[in-house]
Amino acid sequence: MNAAPEPLEFAEVRVTVRGRALVDGVSLRVRPGELVALAGPNGAGKSTLLRTCYRALRPTGGRVLLGGDDVWRMPGRALARRMAAVLQEGGGDFDLTVYDVAAMGRTPHKRSFEGDGETDRAVITDALAALGVAGLAGAPFSSLSGGEKQRVLIARAVAQRAGTMVLDEPTNHLDLRHQRDTLTLVRRLGVTALVALHDLNLAAAFCDRVCVMDGGRLVAAGTPAEVLTSELLAGVYGVEAEVTEHPRTGRPQIVLLTGPPGGPGPG
């Protein structure tokens, strides 16, 4: 049902705004069907990097390739059929219903004057159900809580039925269960996925690989166990943390060590 997962590749991508390099030559490749976390401190350039691939911000250097095609050299609609994005952006002042918002995901598949068919309605309803918000379909989007809005926006991307997904902090505002459900869903969809995540334990538990950015550059990339070490956390985030292998999942588990009471944190 979904479009086939494709490789997503950043080749020496650079974004310079007023002489300041927000993204400074990042190269990274997400293999088809792979779930990759993009981590890093605030202002590291994660969102900026993601914006270059869903065509919100044109890179000042380098290229973004989806299945070998430059995303900036194809029609927007064609790209939107192959790649969906979940953004950190609200719904605005207009009272669209939850269903209306999710239905926008079908737009790249539709011509002018073409209505939503049986299939489209099924896709939209399924997407809402998959995110557990089917019961809210008729509610105004603006009346929802932050977590519910986030899930509706993910449902919109799911309704796009693209083979590749880019998600910017999709687990923001979500409670524990919905964090788990969302990442499980992305995994189950079998799409190529690049996900910006702040929660490193979540990244460690769900993702095939973790890429870490700092100061606009890619500073580490590899499996969670390779990347998430106390040395890296000290170097990039400036925190002291203990990383152990979880006895039951075998995944790295990060425990933040608080500094001495009253004093500045270690490192």
Place this chain on the structure above:
Amino acid sequence: MVTAGLVALLLVTATMAGTVGSVAVPAEEVWRIVLHRLHPSLATADWPPVRETIVMDVRLPRALLCAVVGAGLSVTGMALQALVRNPLADPMLLGVSSGANVGAVLVLVLNVSLFGMFSLTLAAFTGALAALVAVYFLARTGGRMTTVRLVLAGVATAEVLSAVASLIVVTSDDPRRAQSALRWMLGGLAGTTWDLVWIPSAAVLLGTVVLLGCTRPLNLLLAGEEAAAALGLDVHRFRSALFVLVALMIGTMVAVSGQIGFVGLVMPHMVRLLVGADHRRALPAAALLGASFLIAADLAARTVIAPEEIPVGILTALVGGPFFLWLMRRRAR
């Protein structure tokens, strides 16, 4: 359901526009006159010829123009609200109406008639487009245009242009022309003849069809610029193209009706209450409701203090302003 109701409403108001006036014509007779004109075999002519003249040459063109302008103001208002992502947008914003106004007032006061009957339309359209282009470039910095800057530039331009129009009127040395320009500025549809109807009708009809083809992209804009881009829309190109279209529609309308306020602001909000914000339902509904509303408003404008007429722009502001405030307070709760 709602659409059927709005169509019925439009038919009722249009019929009333044909019946009410100094010479009352029964509703059934209005329809028979119109049918007879469409094809003589549809109805036998058993009415006094003067009634036919009143209905066909006075009331019908005026009702049609009201419908066209009402529908046009509503759909352009709704489109602008989506284009700048601001529920307060309307044709008065962005300085478009004011630009058209200055062009038209210049023609009226200086009594230019370079292009005969098209002078006014042409001047208004030129003014509208010039204002829009000016606003567009004032709002752009470094290839980017933010909504806030756009609205601010539009409001400021509108203020300046309104002042310019007033200045032209008060400094005119011909009081008769100044009076007629002033009356025209207040917005009115008195003295409409068939000659006046065609240009705005064609522009509004074509423009509305194009907008109806853009309902999905307009929906995407409600989700935000970046989301719209991610869903495949070339936001900047789409917005530029639609600005020109909207300026064209507004220019032709202002030329025949003057500035009629609040229709473009209030109708879209009423429609959203009725059918929701999805443009696929809301845009056609806005056209229908706007048409009915302006026909009704114009009917009131020419009957309330008959035989005198109130400029319809005053009436729409009197009704629209309080309604809008009520709406605002209701939503704030």
